[in-house]
Amino acid sequence: MGFEEVYSREVEAYKARTKRSLELYRRAVKVMPGGVCHNIRFFEPYPFYSTRGLGSRIWDADGNEYVDMWMAHFSAILGHAPREAVEAVREAAEGSLHLGTVSELQVELAELVCRAVPCAEEVRFTNTGTEAAMYAIRLARAYTRRELVVKMEGGWHGGSDTLMKAVSYPFEQPESMGLLEQKLTTIPFNNLEEAERKLEELKDRVAAIIVEPLLAAGGAIPADREFLKLLKEESEKWGSLLVFDEVITGFRLAPGGGQEYYGLKPDLAVLGKILGGGAPIGAVCGLREVMELANPLGKEKWEKTWIGGGTFSANHLTMAAGLAVLRKLTSDPGIYRWINSLGEEARAKVDSILEAHGVKARTTGAASMMLTHFPKGDYEIRSARDCHEKADKSLQKLYHLMLINRGVFFLPGHAGAFSAAHTGEDLEKLLQATEDAARHLKKAARQP
Known part of the structure; x- marks a missing residue:
């Protein structure tokens, strides 16, 4: 059987x-x-349609129950429908769904972000992470008076023209029809030699270097600390701004995100997902002297940087949900100890189970995040390109389909993450499903 x-x-x-x-x-x-x-x-053959979620579980339209590892694009760090967020949103909705004005909730959430995130001296809320990344690049270009942006191969920073290049494999091909050409170039993730060569060649032409501390859509691959350190050193040397895209890693790797996890502070950071407590949000934050370019006071339009945010930016419901969730996360360090321990155990044991059945596996990730790859040989997976050229993506998607059939949901081909609502029993269900799947994966594996 093949x-x-x-x-x-x-x-x-x-x-x-x-x-x-x-x-x-x-x-x-x-x-x-x-x-x-x-x-x-x-995903093939067609996606299941969800009806509800509670804690670590979701249910589909046929009544099937799943241990959820997708967790609303990793945003549901306290689990689905956490009591704190639901009660906060219910109370806020009694006042208004959206007022279109400034409010005390906005001030409180901004203050909390500035306390938690190392680089955040000021913050602006937006509707999405895509918007926030777009505005971060606009700020960097305005501050440096330069245009060129450097991003990582496999880095996903949202769907705007500004950064939508070299996201999916093959990286040399356009990501979409209809995109405008951008002042944008790429370097391979975790490749110190190539990154240094490219940045030394570009010198003072670069406005911003944008990087995810953990390449999420690119394969759940954590950055080497020395790689991030090199990017910071090169940005300082040539007067560029270092931007961390922490839409996923923010409040996920640690309360202070990837900056706290790695002990490195960028000039700007992009936030989203967890920040909204389960509601739509994005944010750009960073050094005051850069963020103040967005201050509308006492300037002509050509002397400031437009960060519009949109009609529903900093809306009442999102601010309430985000504040409730972040208060919980920043006051209870036990949450991170728990979800990170689940992640560490899952990464080790999934690989052990698969290897015991003769299937080569490398589960990448950090803290509470994970993604299992199936190398075509004795390879490590350290970049987005490795995920495609050194591993079998079709086998990965088959494994995820097998897990779905056994009651564990990873969006096929994508990473998973634990939440505070996940239990030891949930981890055991993942391991049991992997054990059962492994017996059949060996028959399907096209590994040497």
Whole structure:
């Protein structure tokens, strides 16, 4: 039995348990491109359609229950529908859904961000991480009076033209039709030699270097500390701004995000996901002298940097949810000890189980995050390119489909993360599902 036979059997098992989702999918494709409103939410043969989530679990339209490792794009760090956030949103909604004015909740959340995030001397809230990253680059260009931006191969910073380049493999090809050409170049993640060569060549032409402390969509690959240190040194040497995209790592790796985790402070940071407590949000924060370029007071329009935020930026419900969740996270260090211990144990034991069945595996990640790769040989996975050229992505997606059929949800091909609501029993379910899947994966593996 080879890959195709194993894959076909799992697809049929999936179809048998998701008949209602198939009905919804057939309706959805008539009114939404691909039946989804975010491209990555589609997976073969069709996505299941969720009905609710509570704690570490979600349920689909057929009533199937899953241990959720996707956790709303990693944003649900306290679990689904955490009591603190639900009560805060309910109370806020009684006052207003949105006022379109400034409020005390905005001030309180901004103060909390500035206390928690090392680089944050000032902060501006936006609706999404995409917007925040776009504005961070605008600030960097305004501050340095330069245009060129350096990003990492495989780095995802949202869907705007500003940074949508070399996100998915093959990295040399455009990410989409309709994109405008940008003053943007890339370097390979975790490659010190190539990064130093490129940055020394570009010298003082660079406005910003933007990097995720953990390459999330690019494979759940943590940065080497020496790599981040090099980026900081080069940015300081040539007068560029170092930008950490912490939409995922912010309040995930530690209360102070990747900056606290690695002990390195950038000039600007982009936040999102967890910051909103489960509601839509983004934020750009950083050094006062840079952030003050967005101050609208006493300046002509050509003397300031526009960070609009949008109609619903800093809306009442998001501010309430975010404040409730961040107060919990920053006051209870036990949360990080727990979720990080789950992540560490899962990464080690998943690899051990798969290897015991003759399947080569390398589970990457840090703290509470993880993603299992299937190397084509005796390789380490240290970059987004490695995920595709040194590992078998089809086997990874098959493994995730197998987990779904056994009651554990990873969005196929993507990382997972533990929340404070996950239990030891949830971890055991993941390990048991992996044990069962491993027996069949060996038959499908195309590894030497």
